[in-house]
Amino acid sequence: MTLTTTSFDWVRQLVHRESAIVLAPGKEYLVEARLLPIARSMGLPDVGQLVDSVRTRPSPESTRKIVEALTTNETSWFRDGDPFTALTSTVLPSLLSARGAAERLQIWSAACSSGQEPYTIAMLLEDAMPNASTRVAITATDLSREMVERTRAGRFSQLEVNRGLPAAMLVRHFTRAGTEWQVSPSLRRMVTASECNLAAPLPRMGPFDVVYLRNVLIYFDLPTKQAILRRVRALMRPDGWLFLGAAETTLGVDDSWERVVIGRSSAYRPLKGN
Structure with missing residues (x-):
């Protein structure tokens, strides 16, 4: 030492x-x-x-x-599973019924690490709806410049694709690129990656229909958690959906959110008037 x-x-x-x-x-x-x-x-x-x-x-x-x-970049495909099941079973149908046919759905994958989360979302939506590459915009952000560059590249090693990516989805959405796997052009068109420090004032983005802010708040003290949730809420649509990590909650942190149980998962929605 x-x-x-x-x-x-x-x-x-x-x-x-x-x-x-x-x-x-x-x-x-x-x-x-x-x-x-x-x-x-x-x-x-x-x-x-x-x-x-x-x-x-x-x-x-x-x-x-x-x-x-010293930031944590632990990630995998379909990490924890349930928040992605909730997206296609409940959140997407709700949003499609509430939005016009020409409206673009905007989704934010905050602290996206090397890109598995935003590309997981992109694959699910491409499989679930026609013309997803033109109807969905996924903003992927991370504090790390290296992680942002990796997300933009959309290339993953065999070890990385082995961590939670179903074989059928690998075949459908990726092509071989030497010893690596490259996500399809349609997925890359959906995902825009940029640097973002969640603990600082956020850039102009959104407004978002869905935000994945998972396994991030656990690294911050209470005042920082409150500030981040407040900034995130300001970038969301009034009927938007927020997904946190399994060990995270807005309860006792920021009372301007409503918790909604979806199967084995939970999401949070801005309370009206806040």
């Missing part, structure tokens, strides 16, 4: 200031593991010297690399 308490505290403060992510005491091992590759790429022998270098000669690029390295 090369990370002193002072260096760890500096990293914690940097990450919280830049992304609002809370690194609790005891995460020194995580900081070491995530930052060591950056140190070595800069020709430094350990993380302690990396921190010293960035503290004395800070730059936007070195700061970005540290913050991005």
Whole structure:
């Protein structure tokens, strides 16, 4: 372990200031593991010297690399299953009946990681409705520039497609690209990827019919959760739907949402008048 308490505290403060992510005491091992590759790429022998270098000669690029390295990019296809079943069983029919035939459905996959979530949504909608590539716009955002670039590329390794992607969907929506798999052009037309820090003022987007903000709020303190939910609500249609992670809820955090049970899943809708 090369990370002193002072260096760890500096990293914690940097990450919280830049992304609002809370690194609790005891995460020194995580900081070491995530930052060591950056140190070595800069020709430094350990993380302690990396921190010293960035503290004395800070730059936007070195700061970005540290913050991005300490964000969690765990993802898979159809992760947790039920929120995607709810999309096609309940949410999509409700939206199609409420919208005009010419209206585009707008969906936001926040903290999209390497793109499995937005492309899961795109596959489901392409299979469920005609002309989905022209009727649906999926905005995929992430704090990490690398993850945004990967989402734009729409290429996945064999190991990645093995994590939850049904074989029939792989055959229907992907083509071989060397040792990787490339999503179809129609799916890529539906998905637009960009960088977005959820803990900062959000860019002009939407208004969204559906927002997937899953397994993100757990990394923030209560005031940041409240601020994020408030900003997200401002970008949603009044009858929109919000999906959170299985361990997340608006209850006790922001009372301006109504919880709706859909099968084994739950969604949240803005309460009228809020």
